[in-house]
Amino acid sequence: MVKTEAVKSSLSIESANKEFIEKQAGNTFMNALEKMPGISSMNVGVGISKPVIRGMSFNRVVVTENGIKQEGQQWGADHGLEIDQFNVERVEILKGPASLLYGSDALGGVINILPPPVVQEGKMNVHALGFFRSNNNASGTSLLAEGTRKRIFFRARITLQEFGDYKVPADSFTYNGYKLPIYNQSLKNTAGKELNYSLSAGVMRDWGMFRISFTEFSQQIGFFPGALGIPRSYSLQPDRSTRNIDIPGQSIFHRKFMVNFNIKTKRGWWENDWGYQINYRTEKSLPHAHGVGYIDPANTTALGLDLYTGSINSRIHTIINDKLKNITGIQFQDMRNASYGFEFLIPDYVQRSGGLYSLFTWEKTSKSTYTIGGRADLSGIDMKEHYQIIYDINQNVIATQYRSPNFSTNYFNWSFASGASWELAHEWNIKLHVGRSFRIPSAAELGANGVHHGSFRHEMGDTSLRPEVGYQADLGLIHHDKHYIIKFTPFFNYFSNYLFLRPGAEFSPLPDAGQIYRYTQASVLHSGAELYAEYHIIDELHLEFAAEYVYNLNLDNYLPLPFTPPGSFSISPEYTAKGKKALKTWFISSDIKYFLAQNRTDRNEKTTPGYLLFAASAGIHLQFKKWSCELLVRGNNLSNVSYLNHLSRYRILNMPEQGRNFSVVMKIPLSFSLAGKQTSNIN
Amino acid sequence: MKKSLPILLPFLGIVLFFSSCKKEDPDITKPYIGYLTINGISGDVSASAGSTLSFVIGVNDDKELKQVKIDIHDAFDNHHHSPNVPWTSQTIYNVSGKTSTLSPTLTIPANASSGPYDVILNCIDASGNEALFVLRKITITQNGQPVMNITAPDLGIELDYAPGDTLHISGTIDEDNDLTEIHITLENETTSLLVYDEEFALPGTSDVQWDFSQLATLSKWIILPTGTGHYHLKIKAVDNDANNTVIEQHVHVD
Structure with missing residues (x-):
């Protein structure tokens, strides 16, 4: 974990805890965070979602867990975040470039999943959580055990969930002028299952702390067959089961080993996060739909990608004097990718990167803080050439396609950030952050050349791409009183060499692939703002208002960038009160969110009409003598409105999003002394 | 608040400057497939394996056309190890000007499996705008089919x-x-x-x-x-x- 109090003071930050995430009852971890202004998610149906911060996604958002950057082929539009949402207790989201502390990819922002707090000495907690969601008959459970004795702590969690095909409020969808059926308003083959577990143990001593953790996320999920290639009526016929996971689909395994240790020093502490992670991704598809030449019909592995990443982060926090602090650190990462399957998309590669940074925080007075820092990075990539061999039915080679070159290069770049935070009279706080960030091109951007099943287009990299560089200015205006807080956070970024997929004026020679989308660079303007207000009318009743807008412009062709989230505003009243007797507390809340139409789109990208969504929740916390229980009921899309999500993979099909969905979550938290006797009920 | 205004104003100024300096309207108009006939028929057609398909294609764009692609693949989902194989064909033609007519021919392989096939015709212009595709069905017949x-x-x-x-x-x-x-x-x-x-x-x-x-x-x-x-x-x-x-x-x- 990076202790960034000083930086926090000038960057725009959101934070959430376990209660917030559970209350959202989202399909995924990212869906649970979407309520926050400036945060959205890019989805493939239900179950796959990736983070979007102020319209930035893919390799521009870093997700860290226990200080280790998650590496899971995040360049892919259909590659979701491999995080168990029930295992997240605390998360902070840095909106805007944060390359200084987090490295090259943190150009758009950071989702920083912090380690859970350690249980009080001599206590053990056991939590059982069960949930059901009506729309896709999802059910699951998450079990947690954690404890501390003699300052040795452990924690173990297992989460299981299964869901069926999800329902949309429509009987048909229109693609390219052809009307196609949605049988029983149910999207065929969108079922999935997840099995996640995590284990960690550690020790706290006067010299510091040591923790070792292991997590595994595994998911199997189907894709709506109409989304891969041109949807045809015959491929959309029901398959007799709403719970089977058929082809096309994907299977993901993500394993992480992490070691964190902090050692106290004479004038501060030395902090270390070491990690090794393995990401196995298999994308399954029927070979005949995409094959040039003959492919064994039994072979359904279109694309397999194995990614191995080792990371070392080490930093020294030094308290120079009462007013001046410093963080100096190094980051090192080694990534190795191997691919297989009957299709080719990205080459095998080895990528190593290292960075050195230093950040000073000067608390001039109790009401004014200044930060300044710099960073230098060196990164090298070695990509292996690839020839795709085409066979006939007798396994004779009939053609060899050259897809990707041997390529190796190094990139050097630097970052700079400076910020200030002033607390003025009358509860005003002003924050200013300016900086320069960069991002080196990913292996996909350099070497991709093939049809990507998830996005179903021919994506092509370019080895001549240069690192993208962003110049940023962020402002925060905060006004607060005993009863309210108002935050206005505008941002302005200018990028040179901004990397994106541009549809070109040439068709792919590959089957069913349309035009070639090439990774291209352009100068880009990226701006916008969030407005957030919270007002406590009385102690029990509070009202939240949030609005956000992102504006971007490709300065080479004067078109907007693709996948720009639409502007939105929301109102959320919540009434929370104490109950009587066994009813400890209860709440009732509502979320009303309006999304504006997104008419600013890139070439060949569809515009998306605006829509209004209603959600409501109610929850009770029961407290009995020996045990307690929490029950939550939430309804999403209560009016069952048929709407299109501009960031959804299924948007191009004009496919409406998930219909009305009721969730029920029950949690039983128990607390014991480590002698085995139950001591109390906990929250 | 007084202190924040001088900081906020340059932000707004820069955004207004960049968003107002558009040079010209970008070309985002899609090209258009005016007509497509296969063997003289503008609907679904039937043809025997080994025969030739004659296409007549008319495409239009408001500025400049670039390419036309004919993508043919089977529309049945059963495959076996057999002498006949489902036919798949991807052919790209360069076109230019605002209006173009082309008359390509494609020969169905003699060993193409019989059955229904999809023909997908699409077109892009010089800016990369993609037309709405046209889909046709061809039924290929074969000696010895059921x-x-x-x-x-x-x-x-x-x-x-x-x-x-x-x-x-x-x-x-x-x-x-x-x-x-x-x-x-x-x-x-x-x-x-x-x-x-x-x-x-x-x-x-x-x-x-x-x-x-x-x-x-x-x-x-x-x-x-x-x-x-x-x-x-x-x-x-x-x-x-x-x-x-x-x-x-x-x-x-x-």
């Missing part, structure tokens, strides 16, 4: 039945080598729901005939719904050479 010898009812014309009637089919499907699968479906044309969906696998190695009396023998009668409606009957036969024969007809229940 032959439907249906004696009743006459599947050459649309059928009329009363609600709840049984659709009796008489006749056989004949094959020179080995039939592998018969698939019969009846789809509600309004809701697209299948009201009848039966697959008959023929695991033997010399199944040269399948008799529709099997529907009665196996108690798989095609009983029409009790409500009125319009339905689509589809009978598909597959042989071990990966040839498909499909016969389709509308069934009106009123």
